[in-house]
Amino acid sequence: MITVDEARALLLDLVQTGEIEEVPLAQASTRVLASDVAATRDQPPFAASSMDGYAIKAAEVEQHAMFKLIGEAAAGHGFDGTVGAGQAVRIFTGAPIPQGADFVVIQEDVDRKGDLITISDDPGSKDNIRPAGVDFRVGDTISAPRPLRPEDVALMASMNIPRVPVRRKPVIALISTGDELVMPGEVPGPDQIIASNTFGLKALFERHGAHVRVLPIARDTVASLETTFGLAQGADLVVTIGGASVGDHDLVAQTTQQLGMERSFYKVRMRPGKPLMAGRLAGAAMVGLPGNPVSAMVCGYVFILPMLRKMLGQSEEADALVTATLSHDIAQNGPRQHYMRARVEGGKISVFDNQDSSLLSVLSKSNALAVRASDDPARSAGETLHYLPL
Numbered sequence: 001m002i003t004v005d006e007a008r009a010l011l012l013d014l015v016q017t018g019e020i021e022e023v024p025l026a027q028a029s030t031r032v033l034a035s036d037v038a039a040t041r042d043q044p045p046f047a048a049s050s051m052d053g054y055a056i057k058a059a060e061v062e063q064h065a066m067f068k069l070i071g072e073a074a075a076g077h078g079f080d081g082t083v084g085a086g087q088a089v090r091i092f093t094g095a096p097i098p099q100g101a102d103f104v105v106i107q108e109d110v111d112r113k114g115d116l117i118t119i120s121d122d123p124g125s126k127d128n129i130r131p132a133g134v135d136f137r138v139g140d141t142i143s144a145p146r147p148l149r150p151e152d153v154a155l156m157a158s159m160n161i162p163r164v165p166v167r168r169k170p171v172i173a174l175i176s177t178g179d180e181l182v183m184p185g186e187v188p189g190p191d192q193i194i195a196s197n198t199f200g201l202k203a204l205f206e207r208h209g210a211h212v213r214v215l216p217i218a219r220d221t222v223a224s225l226e227t228t229f230g231l232a233q234g235a236d237l238v239v240t241i242g243g244a245s246v247g248d249h250d251l252v253a254q255t256t257q258q259l260g261m262e263r264s265f266y267k268v269r270m271r272p273g274k275p276l277m278a279g280r281l282a283g284a285a286m287v288g289l290p291g292n293p294v295s296a297m298v299c300g301y302v303f304i305l306p307m308l309r310k311m312l313g314q315s316e317e318a319d320a321l322v323t324a325t326l327s328h329d330i331a332q333n334g335p336r337q338h339y340m341r342a343r344v345e346g347g348k349i350s351v352f353d354n355q356d357s358s359l360l361s362v363l364s365k366s367n368a369l370a371v372r373a374s375d376d377p378a379r380s381a382g383e384t385l386h387y388l389p390l
């Protein structure tokens with residue numbers, strides 16, 4: 001059986017980085033920026049007031065000094081003239097600083113009578129002016145690749161970048177398999193359960209930039225599986241869930257073989273997730289995930305997210321592991337690399353007692369997967385453990 005790292009490398013070989021497309025700025029959120037974008041202007045484009053008050057000459061700032069008002073500068077409407085000695089311009093936040101002025105005294109520090117103002121309180125030394133280009137200058141860049149956050153979208157808007165180069169969203173077709181499955185909201189028969197993996201994985205992949213197509217549940221027959229694979233056409237990656245193991249009704253390996261899949265590997269020395277399979281089928285990458293709900297989700301994190309990152313032109317590195325201090329003793333690990341459901345709080349990690357791969361309630365309480373190497377010896381409270389944050 002191959003190791004997790006070997007499997008990850010083989011999986012990365014199955015996918016390519018997608019093309020670049022341009023989207024309107026309003027649709028750029030959560031997309032992955034594909035090439036650097038540059039500001040097309042300075043911000044602010046002029047020295048601007050940061051407060052409501054009066055623009056005067058800094059050299060004349062002194063308590064009790066008096067000035068004559070000669071005009072007004074508002075945001076969007078600058079003052080055309082020049083501020084001379086003894087003169088002031090009424091100014092508002094965001095307005096351009098008029099020529100001749102280099103200080104804004106805030107209105108709270110001023111007494112105004114008609115068109116005369118007197119500095120009544122100590123105005124301090126802060127000039128209340130934002131220099132031109134203090135936020136960014138024309139040509140300043142936002143570097144790619146990066147998933148675009150709301151903050152980046154706001155910055156691109158301010159930089160006057162109306163269209164954004166992003167990576168095409170990889171299309172993932174998700175196929176749940178099994179006669180026991182019905183969709184949430186349907187009425188299950190006495191021997192049936194609700195398909196959960198589909199929804200967990202859809203949420204995970206979409207959060208990381210994929211477009212996910214959920215295909216109808218394939219029944220445990222070769223014919224049904226073949227039909228459903230047919231519906232996956234056009235996807236970059238086809239992910240099946242379940243039917244991966246060795247039981248009489250685990251038909252994914254047999255069906256994909258019949259459909260001509262070039263198999264890359266089958267089975268990984270990990271827990272959960274051992275019966276993982278992968279290959280290339282009809283021009284797409286194909287990954288067969290084990291059906292146990294926690295196994296499917298863990299494989300989603302450990303294997304599919306790096307594939308997704310490669311397709312999106314991002315780092316192909318595995319997620320960096322973090323360390324925490326064990327809060328209790330744990331037993332020796334078995335021969336498979338183990339991703340143990342765990343909770344990290346205040347730098348301490350506790351591993352859940354029941355690690356059965358069917359327990360979504362435990363996974364949902366977890367915020368970490370403690371990663372144990374194969375045959376890792378027993379560990380005591382206080383030792384350091386590596387984990388993958390969830």
Ligand SMILES: Nc1nc2c(c(=O)[nH]1)N[C@H]1C(S)=C(S)[C@@H](COP(=O)(O)OP(=O)(O)OC[C@H]3O[C@@H](n4cnc5c(N)ncnc54)[C@H](O)[C@@H]3O)O[C@H]1N2
Nearest residue numbers: 176195196197198241242243244245250274290291292295
């Ligand atoms: N004799 C052996 N039996 C098993 C082995 C083995 O090595 N030898 N491996 C075990 C391991 S490890 C795993 S993991 C499972 C994987 O089995 P399959 O991929 O074939 O999955 P299924 O049998 O179809 O389902 C397992 C389990 O998960 C439930 N399931 C399946 N799909 C979904 C879904 N979309 N949503 C919710 N739950 C789902 C299914 O009902 C089963 O309970 O095999 C072990 N057996």
Ligand code: MOO
Nearest residue numbers: 272273274295357
């Ligand atoms: O590998 Mo199975 O995924 O341990 O439950």
